[in-house]
Amino acid sequence: MFYLDARDHNSSCRLHAKYGEREVSVFDLLDENQDRPLERFRMENKEAEILLITRRLFPEIDVEEDELHCGHDEDLMYSVLEHGVETLLEYGEVQCTQRFRNMNVLRKVKVSVGVSLSSGLLNLDITTEDIPREELLDVLKSYRSRKKFYRLKSGDFLKLEDNTLELLGELMDSMHLSPKDFVKGKMHLPVYRTLYLDKLLKVLLITGSQEERRQKLDEYTSYDVLVTSYDLLKRDIVSYEDKEFLYEIIDEAQYIKNHTTAASKAVKVIKSQFRYAMTGTPIENRLSELWSIFDYLMPGFLYSYKIFKREIETPIVKNGDEDAMKRLQKMTGAFILRRLKSDVLKDLPDKLEEIRYVKMEKPQQKIYDAQVVHMQTQLAEQDDAQFHKNKIQILAELMKLRQICCDPGLCFEDYRNESAKLESCLELIQSAIDGGHKLLLFSQFTTMPEPDRGGCSYPL
Known part of the structure; x- marks a missing residue:
């Protein structure tokens, strides 16, 4: 039996051996002045083995209290909490006092960064749920010193293997934040510094089974960005109906070009203050595709589809009406960023081609x-x-x-x-x-031997 306790910033262990209803202290093995022999029923060698293992975690002896302890060694106390209890469970029953249970190993730093704009300045409000602000600088110092943990004033241990700490340190250095401002938690910075905040965003991929996706969506307020696919959005749309977002951004927006499809209807159900659509082909076959994208961005901006078809689409397509074309261009031009192929080609390097002839053996x-x-x-x-x-x-x-x-x-x-x-x-x-390059390899025949003889890794 292992009885674990914590007091005065120290961890202790009383070790007893239990034989049936009888329980004896294993400390008898440490008493050099013990005159009387041990009871016959005791397994002295086994007790000595377990005592030796226990003393690796609790090396100090307190004869008066009949217990072992860590000697206020924080490294040992951290080891006990991190893996020591599991080790002891392999050899017997472990009982812990409430004081010992109150000591925790925090494995993740929960950081929230509030962002707002005011008078051309970026206002940051950094809060941490488990770490007092006055201890945050000391935590970062310990992390940069490559320590395994930091002992909080609360008595808890913070495991220093979380990437969030690295990002916080990078944020502090890159933005040249003073320790005083960083601890205070409220900072005012130029707007261009927002680029440094991307790495602090918490991203959640909505994937997995239907139940797994539902559970993730229930926790959506704990994340900054949710990523899903058109197909999964269609299946999960009911779970989104009671949720609100600041931004909704759709990539490959041509997937909603047909306003009657389930994908098109699903993205328009999402409640958000701002909407963005990204596509390289807003119009592939007909003008109704452009209407569908704008119906997502700003419902009603291009009127209802019935009016759009009567006043714009039909006159342009059937009659080549230039007035209708100019009207559509004026309405949509400000929202479309267009790069012509001739513009893009100027930025591309010249094509280099080398023909290598090989002589057969x-x-x-x-x-x-x-x-x-x-x-x-x-x-x-x-x-x-x-x-x-x-x-x-x-x-x-x-x-x-x-x-x-x-x-x-x-x-x-x-x-x-x-x-x-x-x-x-x-x-x-x-x-x-x-040379650190990546390749795209084309072959005349798909049955060519795979290029793995040189230890190359490649996707098929």
Whole structure:
């Protein structure tokens, strides 16, 4: 039996051995003045083994209190809380006093950053749920010193392996915040400093089973950004109906181009103060697609679809009405950022093309030559009528020559020699990887051997 307690910023353990209804202190093994022998029923060797294990966590002895303790060593106390209790449970029953239970290891720093704009300044209000502001600087110092934990004044231990602390430190350094302002929690900064706040956003991916997604949505107020797909939004739309957001941003907005689809209706159900739509193709086939996107952004801006079709879409499409076209351009132009292909091409580097010729080794060349002779023999035996009749067969033979050039193994399963083209390709791949580059590799044949001989990793 392990009896754990905590008092005066110290942790202690009383160790008893239980035999049936009888319970004895294992401390007898430490008493050098013990004259009388131990009771026969006691398993002295086993008790000594467990005592040795316990003393690794509680090395100090208090004879008067008949207990072991950590000697106010915070590293030992942290070890007891982090993994010591689990270790003791492997050898017996563990009972803890309420004082011991009140000591916790906090594994995550919960930070909230309130952001507002006023008079051209960015107002930040940093709050932490579990860490008093006056201790936040000391916590960051301990984290930067690569310590495993920080002992809060409350007695709790904060595990210093949370990326939030790194981001807080980076925020403080990048924005040149004074310790006084940082501890105070309220700061006034230029608006361009908002770029540093992206990393502090808490992002939640709405994925998993229906029940898992529902549970995540129930906790949506604990996160800054929710990410989902059109398909999952359609399935979960009922769970969104009672929720409100500041922003709703849809990517690939052409997915809602048909205003009658479930996806289009779903995104318009979400309650938000601001809406953004991102797409490279706002119009693919018809003007109604543009109307659907604007109906999401600003319902009614392009009127109802019935009016839009009568006054704008039909006159433009059927009659080429320039007045209707100019009217639509004036209404939508301010909301569309358009880059022409000619503009984009100016920013792109020149295309560099290198053609590398590879000479086949003897085994591969021998197979290629044999295939050429085989084709020549076949063609020599055919007249014009047979030639036109067997065009498909001839094309297949030419294809076989191309395959042999890439790798004879594409045609002959028992081919075990090297392929000059494949080996050259692997060398180029390895050279690029060594230089820290990524590659997009195209092959004439999907059955080409996979480029894994050089230890390359790649998606299929």
